[in-house]
Amino acid sequence: MRNRVTSEPTGEKKKFSYAVEQGWPEIEGGIEELKFRRQQAQAMGGGEAIERQHKAGRLTVRERITLLTDANSFREIGTLAGSGKYDENNRLISVTPAPYIAGMAHVDGRPVAVGGEDFTVRGGTTFGSLRRKGGQGGFVEDLAYHYRIPLLNLIDGAGGSVTSIQRRGHSVFPGVHGFERSVSLLGTVPVASAVLGTAAGGPAGRAILSHFSVMVRETSQIFAAGPPVVKRSLGRIVDKEMLGGARVAVDQAGTIHNAAESEEDALRQMRRFLSFMPSNVWEMPPVAPTDDPVNRCDEELASIIPAKRTQAYNMYRLIEMVIDKGSEFEIQPTHAKAVITLFARLDGRPVGIVANNPMVYSGALDDKAARKQIHFMELCDTFHIPLIFLVDLPGFMVGEKAEQSGTLREGMRAVYSAGNLKVPTLTLVIRKCYGMAGMATCNKNDIDLKLAWPSAEWGSLPVEGGVAAAFRRDIMSAPDPAAREKEIEAELKPYASPFRSAEAFAVEEIIDPRETRPVLCDFINLADARLRTELGPRARYGVQP
Amino acid sequence: MTQQLISEITGTLWKIERHVGDCVEEGDVVMILESMKMEIPVEATMAGTIKELLVAEGESVEEGDLLCVIE
Numbered sequence: 001m002r003n004r005v006t007s008e009p010t011g012e013k014k015k016f017s018y019a020v021e022q023g024w025p026e027i028e029g030g031i032e033e034l035k036f037r038r039q040q041a042q043a044m045g046g047g048e049a050i051e052r053q054h055k056a057g058r059l060t061v062r063e064r065i066t067l068l069t070d071a072n073s074f075r076e077i078g079t080l081a082g083s084g085k086y087d088e089n090n091r092l093i094s095v096t097p098a099p100y101i102a103g104m105a106h107v108d109g110r111p112v113a114v115g116g117e118d119f120t121v122r123g124g125t126t127f128g129s130l131r132r133k134g135g136q137g138g139f140v141e142d143l144a145y146h147y148r149i150p151l152l153n154l155i156d157g158a159g160g161s162v163t164s165i166q167r168r169g170h171s172v173f174p175g176v177h178g179f180e181r182s183v184s185l186l187g188t189v190p191v192a193s194a195v196l197g198t199a200a201g202g203p204a205g206r207a208i209l210s211h212f213s214v215m216v217r218e219t220s221q222i223f224a225a226g227p228p229v230v231k232r233s234l235g236r237i238v239d240k241e242m243l244g245g246a247r248v249a250v251d252q253a254g255t256i257h258n259a260a261e262s263e264e265d266a267l268r269q270m271r272r273f274l275s276f277m278p279s280n281v282w283e284m285p286p287v288a289p290t291d292d293p294v295n296r297c298d299e300e301l302a303s304i305i306p307a308k309r310t311q312a313y314n315m316y317r318l319i320e321m322v323i324d325k326g327s328e329f330e331i332q333p334t335h336a337k338a339v340i341t342l343f344a345r346l347d348g349r350p351v352g353i354v355a356n357n358p359m360v361y362s363g364a365l366d367d368k369a370a371r372k373q374i375h376f377m378e379l380c381d382t383f384h385i386p387l388i389f390l391v392d393l394p395g396f397m398v399g400e401k402a403e404q405s406g407t408l409r410e411g412m413r414a415v416y417s418a419g420n421l422k423v424p425t426l427t428l429v430i431r432k433c434y435g436m437a438g439m440a441t442c443n444k445n446d447i448d449l450k451l452a453w454p455s456a457e458w459g460s461l462p463v464e465g466g467v468a469a470a471f472r473r474d475i476m477s478a479p480d481p482a483a484r485e486k487e488i489e490a491e492l493k494p495y496a497s498p499f500r501s502a503e504a505f506a507v508e509e510i511i512d513p514r515e516t517r518p519v520l521c522d523f524i525n526l527a528d529a530r531l532r533t534e535l536g537p538r539a540r541y542g543v544q545p
Numbered sequence: 546m547t548q549q550l551i552s553e554i555t556g557t558l559w560k561i562e563r564h565v566g567d568c569v570e571e572g573d574v575v576m577i578l579e580s581m582k583m584e585i586p587v588e589a590t591m592a593g594t595i596k597e598l599l600v601a602e603g604e605s606v607e608e609g610d611l612l613c614v615i616e
Contacts (some may be wrong), residue, residue: 285608310579310583310584311583311584312583312584312585324567358583360553361554361580361581362581362582362583362585363581364581367547394581394582394583397581398581401555401608462582464582
């Protein structure tokens with residue numbers, strides 16, 4: 001890139017008073033000036049500000065980029081953007097860099113666009129340059145979009161400041177720096193964001209418009225508006241951790257997907273997420289060679305399901321025995337735990353696994369679990385990652401609380417979203433698959449292959465409970481209604497056997513639990529050719545319920 | 546130090562496995578709830594002695610209800 005200054009005749013000799021003080025030789029433009037200006041950029045907000053950042057348990061944005069990307073791969077763009085300070089003779093004294101650092105780098109050998117606010121410069125507030133470097137509509141977004149490479153956002157700022165009104169002399173209309181580019185990126189390249197400080201306003205919104213987001217426990221917070229605004233608006237005094245720490249934003253609300261124990265952990269999770277993603281929707285997700293044999297049949301799978309139907313088991317353990325060893329990366333592990341959503345590999349190929357967790361709400365789908373499942377299904381569908389449903393689902397969550405929080409609507413949105421999937425799906429019923437919620441675990445638009453373990457059972461609703469409603473008159477007129485109910489249940493029970501459904505070819509195959517890995521690997525390998533014929537962006541039509 | 550065991554789900558207290566005065570280890574099942582037709586074990590999150598049981602068998606519990614205090 002040519003520096004405009006280097007090509008100009010120097011005219012009146014420029015001297016750099018600050019540079020001289022700093023022990024630099026007298027600089028007269030050209031390469032020497034470039035070097036000086038680059039040094040100014042590297043210095044960020046200065047030693048004191050950097051020390052404050054470190055004391056708060058946070059890294060500088062340059063340290064973050066170094067940790068996140070492959071060694072020496074960062075090619076910065078916009079290094080020289082900033083506010084130059086000149087003396088009365090128009091000699092450069094110093095440059096305060098723009099509070100956003102961006103560029104191109106590599107992660108695991110693949111190019112990415114990366115950028116983040118520099119909190120050491122004016123707290124990472126929006127910089128009034130002609131062209132925004134980062135954030136919504138910033139250069140870094142255009143870089144990702146134009147070259148079809150993933151975007152990694154390192155968020156550490158609170159967006160606009162009211163001081164800009166004074167500077168501009170007018171206030172900015174919402175959307176002048178709109179989210180249009182951020183939105184278009186969600187359909188084209190992977191976007192991962194880490195919240196590494198206190199994020200409110202624009203940067204907070206930017207974090208949400210991501211395929212994957214992560215924040216650090218204790219040292220980062222996110223909210224639509226921080227404590228001073230809450231106090232002014234509602235008269236309530238809350239501290240920022242209570243308002244938007246990971247316990248609220250990740251565990252409870254699901255605003256951000258994952259929590260990290262440290263900044264290093266957050267950056268590691270971003271890399272891990274990317275390892276399952278293609279660079280863009282026109283490419284296939286990356287295959288990683290594995291030495292885990294495809295035909296590995298874990299004996300423990302035969303006994304993992306307790307004989308007693310009312311007893312739960314460890315779904316995580318089950319998944320672990322089936323997937324390539326150590327390949328899992330869970331999305332939203334601490335939120336809406338009734339459903340487990342994780343990336344894994346089968347014979348080296350990325351898959352998305354949606355599994356119900358019988359240990360939480362017995363696996364019943366509530367409003368939050370439905371939202372979590374919808375995001376994950378759309379994510380896999382967008383990036384051509386086949387989905388595997390490991391089903392143990394008693395139905396939608398029931399009760400007053402569930403109805404008040406709109407479980408039926410959110411649940412049906414999951415059904416709608418599953419019905420729109422174009423990526424190959426495999427449904428394996430482990431135990432229960434009941435009712436409308438069960439329909440969110442399969443896709444009948446295509447081959448509609450449903451596999452099951454011998455422990456499986458399904459129906460519109462379970463025989464128990466269903467009997468009381470359907471045979472009410474019969475039961476109530478019996479001399480011993482409770483005994484009659486049990487009697488009818490016993491009569492119907494044999495028909496609930498999965499083998500009866502297999503006889504009717506209503507489920508395509510029942511497999512020995514120990515064969516699960518080889519069977520799933522075969523179908524995932526088979527999906528490869530199909531996926532290759534459907535690369536490109538996913539069109540989404542219709543109105544979500 | 547005391548710990549409070551809170552119900553994670555709405556349901557019915559089906560069975561009390563440990564009683565007031567019993568010593569428990571971390572991970573011991575103190576009681577079993579019944580919800581969504583499943584047994585939900587409530588486990589001690591630290592070792593100690595059961596000081597108080599706040600619900601009786603057959604009673605219904607709400608998500609967030611205090612079930613038991615261990616000291």
